[in-house]
Amino acid sequence: MSEVLLLWIGRDAPPADLLEGVRTRLVREYGISVRAVLSEERPEEAFDARRGQHSSSRILGWLSGRHPDARRVVGLTDADLFIPILTFVFGEAQLGGRAAVVSTARLGDTPRIPGEAGRIALRLQKETVHELGHTFGLLHCRDATCAMARSPSLRHVDAKTPTLCRACRARALELQENGDVHEQEEHANPDRR
């Protein structure tokens, strides 16, 4: 239960060093042990033919049923993600849950363009720190440079750093010390009808 599993579930093989870059970033930001793995399986049922995109929520469902020994399962993919109400998402996480997913699809042009691979890698680190933060219970941060700032566009992603601000870092530590909250509170929320 001690380590976070970083799972590549993309169609193509990940660019060199991409997973390792994210892994070291997560270790540094959260002080946790992280293992990167190339998954054999793919969440095929997450593909929505009508939209031509993958449902991030369905991927989360798929991920959370796997690797029960891992503390968190973070899927990384090159598939374009969506949630039903939005045109796309960079990633999604279960708030206080155990699964998160981040995609490189909207994080830049093809990595074959010189310099672009590095940009995509950095953006992916930022978004993965962000989504994993949600699984620990962190909410969006008002500090635009904090990794937990909401990033509805690439401009927002580029405006932030891959690190947590002091307040979010303290909150992350506190949340981790108080034990992981896996139960989604919304199921007990009388205001969800």
Place this chain on the structure above:
Amino acid sequence: MSKKSTRILIVDDEEIVRESLSGWLEKDGYTIGTAPDGATALAMMDERPWTILLVDLKMPGIDGLEVLRRVKESWPETAVLIMTAYATVDTAVNAMKTGAFDYVVKPFDPEEVSLVVEKIVAQQALVRENVILRKALKKEYRFHDLVTKSPALLATLELAKTAAKSPSTVLVLGESGTGKELLARAIHAESPRHAKPFVAVSCAALTETLLESELFGHEKGAFTGANGRHEGKFEAANGGTLFLDEIGDISPKLQLDLLRVLEERKVTRVGGTQAVPVDVRIVAATNRDLTRAVEEGRFRQDLFYRLNVITITLLPLRERKEDIPLLVERFLEQLSSELKRDVESVSPEAMAILLAHAWPGNVRELRNVLERAIVVSDGPVLEARHLGLTLKAGEAAPAHPASLEEIERRHIASVLRQTAGNVTQAARILDIDRVTLYAKIRKYGLKRAEDGEFEPATPAR
């Protein structure tokens, strides 16, 4: 405002939309609720209103436009964002006409919907801040019959409130008409002695002998006319508070007698031999400069020290002009009912005069001026001519004909002078908002003089 206190209700018949939108918005820290139809949404509004509603336009039963209409009717402060799968000009126009904050087409661009929600939250924070500010503006500090908005007087009244709880002697200083007796009564009412008597004595009103007998009482035959035994005010106030007004006016002999009573806590009636123990809390007041009287040998230093345990100084009205509108409002209410007249307010011109007056007689003079004005008034609004006060030189209306703009310019400059450059206060008197006043200050080139007061600049040619 914390994000948690922003309550967003998502109303959509599609569960997947409710789930994905609530999951997405809750990461911002908002409190999220969901409703599958219009009826549930309205019932949830009834239970406790939500700050923002995201409503799907097409729903079975009560549709989005109807939800919007009913919400705007009963909870106008709730912002409604309409969600629609197909935006036609008609639906958009309809939604906006009915009072929707905006409408978004499904699926949303994440940035677009983030921005709209942020905009609503920011706007609502402003509305809320405005309400709080307006309340604060209206907020008056009340200590029994004393009301104020002046920070300086507020601090004084706070001190009095604290002092009231202690048994210590209080010395109230202030010009006549500033409310020294009201403060003494308030201190008594707030003290542990409030159930016991409050006895007031005006030391300046009586001759030395009469005052002596008034304070300490007398035995039968103590002096000519002393036909019976008389209990003094000290004894009458036993267990309670004795208010000695105009203490600075008492004779040297009485100063000594009073000092003795304060030291021994016992009184001996005039012509008597037996000292009666008394438990009295003293609140003394004067409009004289006691320190100077002590220096000049007119007031005993030891008595001064006895009295000067807790000193509370009441500001003259001219130093708390921000209280004038508040006092006017209160006096109008009181006097209208006392005099059985329906006077509701004063005109802006009359208020300008009231604010400009120096008030040597302080709050009492203000009350008297208003009483007179109500008596001579002929309608619900007191006009300048009812006050019987005149504007100081320099503030008089121009004798020669002037343009409307010129008069407005002079009037604004004059009100700003009266409020010592306080724009908020001036805007209140002028009954316009601050933004408008700032625009006019710019327009007329009113600038601050070196003393901080506004003055009209020479008009540009």
